[in-house]
Amino acid sequence: MAESLTEKADHIIGKAIFAAAEFQQFDQEQTDRIVEAVYKAGLKARITLAKQAVDETGMGIWEHKMWKNVIATQLVYESIRDVKTVGVISSDPVTGITEIAQPLGPIFAVTPVTNPTSTAMFKILICLKTRNPIIISSHRGAAKCTGEAVRICYEAALAAGAPEDCIQIIPSGSRDFTQLVMAHPQIALILATGGTGLVKAAYSSGNPAIGVGPGNVPVFIDDSADIPFAVSGIIASKTFDNGTICASEQAIVVEEKTEQKVREEFERQQCYFLTPEEITKVEKIAISAETMSMSPFIVGQSVAVIAQKAGITVPEGTKILLAKLDGVGKDYPLSHEILAPILAFYSAKDHNAAINLCIDLNYLGGIGHSAGIYANDEKTIMKFSLLINAGRIVVNTPTSQGAVGGTFNLLPPSLTLGCGTGGKNITTENITAKHLINVQRVCRRRINHKFADADQKVYFNEECDESVLTKEYHKNH
Amino acid sequence: MLRFNYNKPAKELTCYFTGRLDTIASFNLSDELYAKLNTLRGTDDPVVMLSDKISFDMTEVNYIASSFIRICVTVAKQVPRGHLSIVNCDPFLKKTFKIAGLDEILIVS
Numbered sequence: 238m239a240e241s242l243t244e245k246a247d248h249i250i251g252k253a254i255f256a257a258a259e260f261q262q263f264d265q266e267q268t269d270r271i272v273e274a275v276y277k278a279g280l281k282a283r284i285t286l287a288k289q290a291v292d293e294t295g296m297g298i299w300e301h302k303m304w305k306n307v308i309a310t311q312l313v314y315e316s317i318r319d320v321k322t323v324g325v326i327s328s329d330p331v332t333g334i335t336e337i338a339q340p341l342g343p344i345f346a347v348t349p350v351t352n353p354t355s356t357a358m359f360k361i362l363i364c365l366k367t368r369n370p371i372i373i374s375s376h377r378g379a380a381k382c383t384g385e386a387v388r389i390c391y392e393a394a395l396a397a398g399a400p401e402d403c404i405q406i407i408p409s410g411s412r413d414f415t416q417l418v419m420a421h422p423q424i425a426l427i428l429a430t431g432g433t434g435l436v437k438a439a440y441s442s443g444n445p446a447i448g449v450g451p452g453n454v455p456v457f458i459d460d461s462a463d464i465p466f467a468v469s470g471i472i473a474s475k476t477f478d479n480g481t482i483c484a485s486e487q488a489i490v491v492e493e494k495t496e497q498k499v500r501e502e503f504e505r506q507q508c509y510f511l512t513p514e515e516i517t518k519v520e521k522i523a524i525s526a527e528t529m530s531m532s533p534f535i536v537g538q539s540v541a542v543i544a545q546k547a548g549i550t551v552p553e554g555t556k557i558l559l560a561k562l563d564g565v566g567k568d569y570p571l572s573h574e575i576l577a578p579i580l581a582f583y584s585a586k587d588h589n590a591a592i593n594l595c596i597d598l599n600y601l602g603g604i605g606h607s608a609g610i611y612a613n614d615e616k617t618i619m620k621f622s623l624l625i626n627a628g629r630i631v632v633n634t635p636t637s638q639g640a641v642g643g644t645f646n647l648l649p650p651s652l653t654l655g656c657g658t659g660g661k662n663i664t665t666e667n668i669t670a671k672h673l674i675n676v677q678r679v680c681r682r683r684i685n686h687k688f689a690d691a692d693q694k695v696y697f698n699e700e701c702d703e704s705v706l707t708k709e710y711h712k713n714h
Numbered sequence: 715m716l717r718f719n720y721n722k723p724a725k726e727l728t729c730y731f732t733g734r735l736d737t738i739a740s741f742n743l744s745d746e747l748y749a750k751l752n753t754l755r756g757t758d759d760p761v762v763m764l765s766d767k768i769s770f771d772m773t774e775v776n777y778i779a780s781s782f783i784r785i786c787v788t789v790a791k792q793v794p795r796g797h798l799s800i801v802n803c804d805p806f807l808k809k810t811f812k813i814a815g816l817d818e819i820l821i822v823s
Contacts, residue, residue, distance in 0.1 A: 592805040593823060600812050624805045 246417045249372060252402040253343035254423055256370040259400035261340050263368055265323040271397040272366045276314035278393030279358040279386070283307055286354040286389075289382040294350050296537025301478035305355035305652075312643040312650040313362050317670045322367045326676070333681030338674040340368040342425030345418055347439070349431045351481035351537060351576060352652055353379035354386040356430055359652040361390045361404055367673040369425070370403045372418065376431070377409040419444065426673070430653050433530075440661055447668055449653050450660055452483045453574045453603030454636050455595040457621055459588075459612035460495045466633070467611035468502040471580075474635030476556050480577045481537040484607040484629070484640030484654060487574055488581035488598045489559070490591050496584040508557040509540075510582070511549070516560045516571065518547040523579060524570035536576045543577060565597040574602055588617075592624055599625050605659030607631065607640040628656055628665030642667050690714045716743045718750055725766045727754065732774040740781040747785065751792065764793045773802040783814050790820045799823065 240248065263271075279286075287302035321327075321338065328335040346360040357373055364371040375383035384406055391404040407418060419427055419442040427446040429439035436448035458467045475486050491499045500510065511519060522543070523535050535543055540555045551558065559582045565572045571581050581598075585591035599608060608627040612618050622630045631639030634646065643650025651667035664672065691709045695701045701709075719728045729747065733739065752758040754766055768789060790798045799821040800811060811822040 589803075589805055590823070593803065593808045596805060596808050596812055597817075600817070620805070624809050626809075 242411075242414050242417055246414065246421055249405055249407060250343060250418065250421050250423050253370040253372055253405060256400040256402040257340065257342050257368075260368040260370060260403060263323065265321065267398060268323055268366065268368055269318070271394050271399045272314065272317070272362060274393045274397035275358075275365060275390045276310050276362060278389050279310040279362075280307065282386070282389050283310065286382060286386050289385060290354050290379060293382050294353065294379050294537070296351060297478040297481050302352075302355070305352055305478065306358065308641060308643055308650050309355035309359035309652055310362065313359050313669075316643060316649050317363065317366050320366070320670055322670055322674055333683045335679040335681075337677040337679065338367070339677060341673055341675060342369065343423060344369045344371050344426045344428055344673065345374065345421075345424045345444075346371050346428040347374045347415070347431055347435060348376065348379070348383055350376035350378040351483075352430075352478075353383045356652045357383050357386045358390060360428055361387070361394075363668070363670045363673055365394060365399065365403065366670040369673055370400070371405070372424075373404070373406045374415050374418070375406065375409045380409040383409075416442070428653060428668070436661070447653065447655065447662060447664070447672065449483075449656060449662065449668070451574050451602055452487070452606030452654075452656075453572075453598055453601050454484060454487045454607050454609060454640075455490055455598035455603075455625075456486045456488065456609035456611070456636060457490045457591055457595050458495065458499055459610065459614060459617050459621075460492055461614040461617060462611035462633070463613065464495065464498050464502050464611075465506075468499065468506055468508075470611070470633070470635045472503075472506055472508065472556050474637040474639075475580060476578055477635070477637045479537045479539055480575070480579075480637075482637040482641065483574075483576065485576065485637040486580060486609060486635075487603070488572065488583060490583045490585060490594050490598070492588060492591050493584050493586055500582075503557070503559060506556070507552075507554055508559055509551045509555045510559045510561060515547070515549045516562075518549055519543070519558065519560065519579065520570040522546045523575055523577070524573055526570070529567055529570065529573055531573065531575045531577075535579075538577055540578050543579065565594065565601055572598065572601060592621060595621070595625060599627065603627075605656030605662065605665060607636055607654065609634065609636040609639070626657075626659050628654060628660075629667075640667075686714065687711065715739060716746055720754075726769065727766050728769045728771055730771045730774070734777040735775055735779060735782040736777065737779045737781045740779050740785060744781075744785055747789070751789065755792075760788075760792055764797070766793070767797045768793055768799070770798070770800045771802050772800060772804070772807055775807060776804065778807060778810060780814075783811070783816065786811075786816060786820065790816075795819070796821065 283306035287299045291299040326336050326338045348356040387406045424444050427439040429448040433450050436450040439446040439448040544551045557578045559580045560571045561582045562569045583594050604626045607629040608625045609631050610621045629640045639645045642648030649667045649669040653668040655662045655664040655666045657665035695709050717730045755764050
């Protein structure tokens with residue numbers, strides 16, 4: 238008799254539980270040996286996996302996916318290699334507190350179609366580093382390449398002595414089954430990277446979840462910025478893998494006084510400003526009029542393909558399509574997130590109006606995610622940063638690479654970017670190994686003498702107000 | 715604290731606020747504001763919708779209390795959707811209105 242979905246889920250999670258039981262006996266050295274072996278295998282397969290991902294999904298550029306694979310393996314490995322994740326991880330003789338890292342248990346990881354192999358390898362590495370078995374559910378559009386990445390990592394892990402079934406992948410395509418696994422009582426944590434629906438499902442499952450959804454990244458080019466430098470950074474970021482990173486720039490905001498200079502620089506660097514008629518045509522193919530979400534058919538596509546789909550003609554070699562818009566929201570479809578080389582462009586009457594526009598864009602589906610600023614004035618950088626609700630505000634840096642970390646700054650390299658409560662996350666940090674451990678604290682006796690030696694009678698005397706209690710607490714003994 | 719400019723042909727009322735609109739200041743200005751709106755509508759019944767466009771000019775405001783946000787909501791309910799605009803906000807105030815979720819019912823710029 239065929240297994241029911243529940244039986245199937247029980248079977249897979251049962252295997253992960255056994256793997257977890259074995260894994261928690263490993264010491265740091267054994268764990269690190271496995272992580273090193275998996276990172277090496279993943280790095281070795283970087284080119285094959287990148288090409289497979291592009292072939293299967295039809296999205297992005299293989300050379301860029303190769304770099305994503307490098308970030309997900311080599312850079313992630315370098316960032317977690319020396320981190321203590323097993324047993325005693327810190328001990329302070331003064332406070333008497335010793336911290337012990339314990340694994341969480343089976344982690345259910347959902348990977349997206351836009352960065353399939355890199356996200357899978359990244360999640361595998363941080364799970365193994367923390368002795369957590371991982372069950373991966375890939376996007377159905379990237380099932381083969383993700384499966385191949387999982388196979389490579391699992392074989393390397395086993396060869397290095399990892400527990401059997403420490404890495405598993407479930408068949409893609411069945412939403413019911415995915416939700417069943419997500420909600421299984423023996424899943425310790427869900428690491429969900431993907432669309433809004435998926436992230437919501439993860440949070441609704443009843444299990445702890447770190448779900449990372451969409452962004453809508455505004456970038457302000459201040460008049461103190463080096464404009465050619467800013468434009469080249471934006472192009473490098475927005476064209477990276479045809480814009481598939483959720484931290485890629487979505488809108489450029491400038492002041493009226495710098496608009497002409499910025500426009501000319503974009504044009505000089507082979508970008509194209511759409512006419513109002515062309516904007517209407519691109520809107521129709523890029524954004525669903527009903528849901529205001531981006532069309533999957535243009536995600537990760539080149540400008541040439543987008544232009545052809547929209548029925549417009551743009552100069553050969555155009556890198557990015559820019560649409561000058563007058564507002565933000567449903568009346569301006571291109572003001573929403575689009576993971577393709579299309580950028581909204583705004584000109585504001587003054588500095589405050591420009592920042593206000595960035596706030597509007599930030600709140601249009603991107604709260605807590607990422608934002609960018611090009612400026613050489615520290616006051617402006619800090620003013621912008623205090624007003625924008627973003628986990629990462631990257632300065633004079635391409636936002637795709639800057640938010641992911643590890644290349645242009647010292648943020649931990651990660652393919653899962655926490656968005657804080659704005660994005661319904663518990664953290665704004667770049668997710669890494671430290672988020673996948675339970676830290677136990679052994680608290681040795683250290684008497685608080687101020688409290689212990691205070692005269693308790695005054696606390697029971699209703700006539701003693703706060704000033705008396707404060708004096709009593711702080712008196713010298 | 716509060717002054718008005720009414721453009722009769724365009725039926726546009728601009729309310730210029732100044733200073734720190736804390737709870738007490740908001741309370742103090744609310745009577746004056748509502749009285750002005752009643753004059754425009756020709757009745758003191760707030761259920762009667764105003765056809766005028768109203769702008770709250772925030773150029774000289776540096777702080778708003780939740781009671782001022784409530785005033786904005788009250789006025790927004792007395793005019794057709796899109797007829798109340800909060801203009802010339804400093805980004806600090808813009809963020810405050812965003813957090814309050816008022817951008818769904820009125821225009822803040």
